[in-house]
Amino acid sequence: MAEPRIDVQVETPDAAPKDEKQHPNTCPACHSHYRNDELEAALWVCAQCGHHFPMRARSRIASLADDGSFAEEAAELRSDDPLDFFDLRPYGERLAEAEVNTGLGEAIVIGRAAVDGAPCELAVMDFAFMGGSMGSAVGEKFARACESAAEHGLPLISVSASGGARMQEGILALMQLPKTIVAVADLHDAGSPYVSVLAHPTTGGVLASFASLGDVLVAEPGALMSFAGPRVVQQTTREKLPDDFGRAEANLRFGHVDAIVPRPELKPYLARLLRLFANGK
Amino acid sequence: MAEPRIDVQVETPDAAPKDEKQHPNTCPACHSHYRNDELEAALWVCAQCGHHFPMRARSRIASLADDGSFAEEAAELRSDDPLDFFDLRPYGERLAEAEVNTGLGEAIVIGRAAVDGAPCELAVMDFAFMGGSMGSAVGEKFARACESAAEHGLPLISVSASGGARMQEGILALMQLPKTIVAVADLHDAGSPYVSVLAHPTTGGVLASFASLGDVLVAEPGALMSFAGPRVVQQTTREKLPDDFGRAEANLRFGHVDAIVPRPELKPYLARLLRLFANGK
Amino acid sequence: MASDAELRLRERLSKLKSINLLGGARLSGELERLQKQLDRITAEPTEDDIWRSVELARHQDRPYTLDYVERLFDDWVELHGDRGRGDDAAIISGLGRFQGRTVVVVGHQKGRDVKERAKRNFGMAYPEGYRKAMRVMKLADRFRFPLLTLVDTPGAYPGVAAEQHGQGGAIAASQATMLRLGIPIVSVVIGEGGSGGAIAIAVGDRVLMSENAIYSVISPEGCAAILWRDASEAKKAAAAFKPDAAHCLELGVIDGIVPEPPGGAHTDHDEAARLLGGAVQEALDELEALPVDELTRRRRARFRALGVFA
Amino acid sequence: MASDAELRLRERLSKLKSINLLGGARLSGELERLQKQLDRITAEPTEDDIWRSVELARHQDRPYTLDYVERLFDDWVELHGDRGRGDDAAIISGLGRFQGRTVVVVGHQKGRDVKERAKRNFGMAYPEGYRKAMRVMKLADRFRFPLLTLVDTPGAYPGVAAEQHGQGGAIAASQATMLRLGIPIVSVVIGEGGSGGAIAIAVGDRVLMSENAIYSVISPEGCAAILWRDASEAKKAAAAFKPDAAHCLELGVIDGIVPEPPGGAHTDHDEAARLLGGAVQEALDELEALPVDELTRRRRARFRALGVFA
Numbered sequence A, B: 001m002a003e004p005r006i007d008v009q010v011e012t013p014d015a016a017p018k019d020e021k022q023h024p025n026t027c028p029a030c031h032s033h034y035r036n037d038e039l040e041a042a043l044w045v046c047a048q049c050g051h052h053f054p055m056r057a058r059s060r061i062a063s064l065a066d067d068g069s070f071a072e073e074a075a076e077l078r079s080d081d082p083l084d085f086f087d088l089r090p091y092g093e094r095l096a097e098a099e100v101n102t103g104l105g106e107a108i109v110i111g112r113a114a115v116d117g118a119p120c121e122l123a124v125m126d127f128a129f130m131g132g133s134m135g136s137a138v139g140e141k142f143a144r145a146c147e148s149a150a151e152h153g154l155p156l157i158s159v160s161a162s163g164g165a166r167m168q169e170g171i172l173a174l175m176q177l178p179k180t181i182v183a184v185a186d187l188h189d190a191g192s193p194y195v196s197v198l199a200h201p202t203t204g205g206v207l208a209s210f211a212s213l214g215d216v217l218v219a220e221p222g223a224l225m226s227f228a229g230p231r232v233v234q235q236t237t238r239e240k241l242p243d244d245f246g247r248a249e250a251n252l253r254f255g256h257v258d259a260i261v262p263r264p265e266l267k268p269y270l271a272r273l274l275r276l277f278a279n280g281k
Numbered sequence C, D: 001m002a003s004d005a006e007l008r009l010r011e012r013l014s015k016l017k018s019i020n021l022l023g024g025a026r027l028s029g030e031l032e033r034l035q036k037q038l039d040r041i042t043a044e045p046t047e048d049d050i051w052r053s054v055e056l057a058r059h060q061d062r063p064y065t066l067d068y069v070e071r072l073f074d075d076w077v078e079l080h081g082d083r084g085r086g087d088d089a090a091i092i093s094g095l096g097r098f099q100g101r102t103v104v105v106v107g108h109q110k111g112r113d114v115k116e117r118a119k120r121n122f123g124m125a126y127p128e129g130y131r132k133a134m135r136v137m138k139l140a141d142r143f144r145f146p147l148l149t150l151v152d153t154p155g156a157y158p159g160v161a162a163e164q165h166g167q168g169g170a171i172a173a174s175q176a177t178m179l180r181l182g183i184p185i186v187s188v189v190i191g192e193g194g195s196g197g198a199i200a201i202a203v204g205d206r207v208l209m210s211e212n213a214i215y216s217v218i219s220p221e222g223c224a225a226i227l228w229r230d231a232s233e234a235k236k237a238a239a240a241f242k243p244d245a246a247h248c249l250e251l252g253v254i255d256g257i258v259p260e261p262p263g264g265a266h267t268d269h270d271e272a273a274r275l276l277g278g279a280v281q282e283a284l285d286e287l288e289a290l291p292v293d294e295l296t297r298r299r300r301a302r303f304r305a306l307g308v309f310a
């Protein structure tokens, strides 16, 4: 049988920022180049053309949470290696390297915060940590974010950026899909709203679980949000893909997201939603 | 503004059996001709080609209900003329003529019956009565069928054949859509299943209300089941319509019905469903 | 010179007085509203009156859903997409703050210029539009936000793709969805209430009509084409099936008429919005006082009772 | 020579003994089942054992969903269509009588010959398939029919149209739907349990695996292509991520293993069906004794607890 078998995209080149040879601070669209501090000040948006660079979790939190309001939760939580997984390198080594390179314990950061004065829970992914892939620890931290939100009667805002499930944890990675969905169900039963922001890229198991289950779904301009990555689709179907295959703009057109919100408008947009939801049950 | 305004099809030629010049007992598909008693014995299915002729309500009931099991309800109910509606002829005159010609008080017959020994409620429409159009009386009788089913803890089987809402009752005809839908909701809350059989044609307001809300939807082969009739669609869009536009076969392909069941197999099929549902809550 | 309309309205009034509704306050509110409507009706509308409504309901400068939304709502956020197939611009949905409370809005949207008309398909929705509506209604239900639906469509779109996507089933499902919502629902026919495409989002606890709106089972032209075999007899057809607000009120199909500025809503959008806002506010105040069970029980009873037969 | 698997299973056993579950009878049933599983495990599966599972799980003569349905169900009625866009033949759904009770079935369906394989898209569903599944699951819920899902897919279909129709959202929604069903759910991975396409219909109260089935987050070939940069290293990849039933049981991902006839299920469909029927019957008997609230509470708790972290 020759059919393709891949449907969760992890760490594939098309899920990563393209053209690795280019400096990460060079805009892939218009080739403008920026210093880190310039991009940080501009929310990692190209001043020339509006291209949205990948944004690290800490920068994202700083851009959304009111100054000093973020109180991190479950920061100590780390991945284990239940399968003693070893490919070309051991999983444990990859984890250690990711932690050193990113300064993060895992591919997601959670905690309570205030957005324009409105208290909420934040769950923010970081693509730089092993492609934002979701293993047991990421699933657990997302679930705890839901539980903290429910406990404190707060809305949840997540920002996803993920290549999908973390295959080094095998079937347990797949189980993070229903696990995070349980958490969203419990959150809803507690009466809390959930706004899911989809940043580039949100693919595979994260798109096929919590990221798609927000009461409101907001995508960033140009964000890839597809279940299967473009490369897999192309290899499988041998079709020429549409130019905007899987991009936020296509997803809006096909009815899968409520809005595309440029990064500079994201905080006021979320604040507006939080005000509106604060009037609910 | 030049946009089209028709979206409920009543008494249009394409909703009626085609080619009025042909004798109604001549098969429009293969031109075989039959006597009434031959067709009645064959459930109004062409022995040569399998074409399903329109079936009158009494024949339909005889074909589904066990002998002597049908106990009609609300037989005395008649349409009123709340708008004193007068087009080329008064509505009252059309009603009287329909009753004389069909021997029916309205375009639907309801009552309790047994199908292969399984008790149920039947609601069967008759296209010969003003194109099976739904006015207040048809809506009321369908609703009473639901209520009788709920009261007796029985499943409901409806067989629809209708050009849509009866425009001679104006806005009240449109209100039969939510009215019959209320009845189905109450029926479901009472725990009764509802199987909707769609015969040729089921269009307009009947398709846009109860006929689409069965737990199981069964179409007869070749039955037209579209919200707008082919003529209106063609006039509006100026497109060439697909050959099987709106037909049961297209609806199965597009996911709108559970099965297409030829008339000779309909009674055993429904009996099987009734046995299965009898095991539910 | 009491008209039929007046007599039937008086009959409804006297019936209402004898019904033991939930609360005295609610009941008297209901009576008061009917009384007010009664005062507005002085005589049976003529064929010309009815046709004027048809023309005003379709007037190209008439305020559309978004014209009302921008005047009545703060913090408006539009929600897009049916989460399956597309985002139908003929129906808009979103949430905003109305008089201090968060309200979810679902409404047909026509376009004002040629380009927008094409984009909005003249306010004629595909099944995608109704599926978006249902999705957003369920969101409202989850958070107990009241729902306001604004009806303004010539009808659901009659096209090949619309049928292939399940137009009839979507319209039925949308009504069934509305019946199950545990939230107050106010529906207002603000322009054209065209047939199945209209009722799909008009299953409200209170159904209102703007003074010059029409609400009908078929368009006058469509009715004339079928019954008179001549679409130009539309005026005669309209007079026969009586789609105007006064007749809809008389038949018990709507609960009240929202006044328009003199000359029609198109003459003054601000004033039209003020008048609509007042009516919606009044209706919501009444409905929010009811327990959820009672609300949905009455909603079902309201629609179950519609129709006249012998 | 106690293997890791055995040790972990023993650990789960001893934990279970100390938990105060609802009923003593249920508890002892659970223990008994685990004990049986333990007896089956004599040693850690080798790389060859695991690869044999991969091959048997994909064997072209392996019984598929309909092979089981025709052997285990009376009065079978297949239900078609998602009520919106299409009828995806890669997923079948329907109701039938199983051991006297009406049960709703949702399962992937592969094709046996070239033509049927094309029709069924090799068991790789589009979003339409998952939407059909959800619709039928809700039907089951409405009538309190237990749900049996049979999982056998290489994965959800990775195609342009599938993405445009919302593949990710449909898979998420299907899982969310299953979590809310107030009915017993038994899910059995009967062949390939491929990734998101599998878990979409595998959120059961009891999740079982056929002895030679595999259940994995990615195909061995896909994993090898990404991590080893060489798809031909599939055997090595499979040994690394351990998709076989014994490992899934050890990790607590499944609750039990359904034995197959000697040589594999493809050698004797009747016997394979008899063994599957027995396991399903046992699971349903246990689940039907639980109150609905307790059922859904445990279902959530079961999936909430999955994962290993530090």
Ligand SMILES: [Zn+2]
Pocket: A027, A028, A029, A030, A031, A032, A046, A047, A048, A049, A050, A051
């Ligand atoms: Zn740029």
Ligand SMILES: [Zn+2]
Pocket: B027, B028, B029, B030, B031, B032, B046, B047, B048, B049, B050, B051
């Ligand atoms: Zn013939």
